[in-house]
Amino acid sequence: MLKDMRVIRNRIPVTVIGGFLGAGKTTLVNHLIRQNPYKLGVIVNEFGSLGVDGALIENLPDEDITELTAGCLCCSGRNDLIEALVKLVARPQRPEYVLIELSGLADPVPVMQTLLDPQVRALFELDGLVTVLDARNFYTTLEQNPEMALQLAYASSIVINKSDLADQELLDLVQDTSSKLAPLAKVIRTHHSEVASDQVLNQKHFSADLTEDVLETTHQHTAGVRSFVLKHDEPLDMIRWHYFLQKFILERPGHVLRVKGYLAFKDIPEEVLFQAVRDIFSAEALTDPHDNTSQLVVIGRDLDREMYQAAFRECSGDPITA
Numbered sequence: 001m002l003k004d005m006r007v008i009r010n011r012i013p014v015t016v017i018g019g020f021l022g023a024g025k026t027t028l029v030n031h032l033i034r035q036n037p038y039k040l041g042v043i044v045n046e047f048g049s050l051g052v053d054g055a056l057i058e059n060l061p062d063e064d065i066t067e068l069t070a071g072c073l074c075c076s077g078r079n080d081l082i083e084a085l086v087k088l089v090a091r092p093q094r095p096e097y098v099l100i101e102l103s104g105l106a107d108p109v110p111v112m113q114t115l116l117d118p119q120v121r122a123l124f125e126l127d128g129l130v131t132v133l134d135a136r137n138f139y140t141t142l143e144q145n146p147e148m149a150l151q152l153a154y155a156s157s158i159v160i161n162k163s164d165l166a167d168q169e170l171l172d173l174v175q176d177t178s179s180k181l182a183p184l185a186k187v188i189r190t191h192h193s194e195v196a197s198d199q200v201l202n203q204k205h206f207s208a209d210l211t212e213d214v215l216e217t218t219h220q221h222t223a224g225v226r227s228f229v230l231k232h233d234e235p236l237d238m239i240r241w242h243y244f245l246q247k248f249i250l251e252r253p254g255h256v257l258r259v260k261g262y263l264a265f266k267d268i269p270e271e272v273l274f275q276a277v278r279d280i281f282s283a284e285a286l287t288d289p290h291d292n293t294s295q296l297v298v299i300g301r302d303l304d305r306e307m308y309q310a311a312f313r314e315c316s317g318d319p320i321t322a
Helices: 025-035 078-089 109-116 138-144 147-153 168-181 212-216 238-250 305-316
Strands: 012-019 040-045 065-068 097-101 124-134 157-161 186-189 225-232 256-265 268-277 280-289 294-301
Touching (some): 025 124, 040 078, 078 097, 109 124, 109 280, 124 147, 138 147, 138 168, 147 168, 168 186, 238 280
Parallel strands (some): 012 097, 040 065, 040 097, 124 157
Antiparallel strands (some): 268 280
C-alpha cells in the first residue's frame, strides 16, 4: 500500500476557499489577486448553470480563470475539477498558485479528497482550506444550513468577515464557536475580506507540521468534536499499521474527519508524511531519515483518545504472520 511512495517536488500549491452564500468569498479572491503575490490561476464553482462569480473576478486574463457551472464540485464535479487543473498547468505560463472558490453550498471534502489523489498530487499540493464567515449572520446560517459546519470542520484558516457589522461580544462568540468546530484553524477577523495574502496562502497546512500547542493539548469541543495527538517512539511494522489505518481511520469516515502527521517505519529509512480526509489518504516518503518517532494529529467526533493511543502503540509489535 505504501511501497510506491516517493518525494514529489515543485508542485503547484492550491488553496480552497469556501463559505456560505454571501460571506465574501469572491471579494477575498479579488483582494488576493490585487496583492499579486503569485501568478494565480482561479477556478470558480457555481451551483447553477448560469455563471456569475467568474465574471466578478478582477485583474486576471480570461485564460487564467476557469468557471465550472455543470454542477457542484462536491457532488458531480471531480472530473471537471481535474480537467480544469490540467488546463491551467498546460498553459505556456503555468500558474504559481491556484485558488479554488467553492459554491456557497459545497461540502469541501470531495474537493480536498480530489487534491489528495496521488495522480493529482503529482502536479498540485493542497495548501489549505479557507472558510469565510459572515459575522453578523453566523448563528442563523449555522442553524439553518448544516453545510456550514462541514465548511468549518475542515478549515485551516477561518476568516470572520463583515466584522464591522457586529459588536465585540458577537465577534467573540463567533470566534469561540468556530474555533471549537475547527480546532487547528487560524482565525482572522476582518471586513470587506481584506486579508493579507501571507495570512492565508502558502500556509502548508497539509505539510503535517505539528506545533507545540497542538502536541501538548488535548481539546474537548462542542458536538463531540475533539483533536488529540498520537505519539509513539518505536518504528512501526507496516502490516500492523495497515490494520490500524483500516480499522481506526478508513472504516470510520463519519467520525474521523482529519488525520495528519509523520510516521516512522521499520523498513523505510525516510520519514513518511501521512494525510487523511475521511476515508481518502496519501503517504509520501520525505528526504530526511526518521528518528523512530511517529506523531499523528487526529480530529474527529466522539473518539476515545486512550483507545486510539493503545491501538497505535500496537503498530510497533512483531510482524503479523498467518
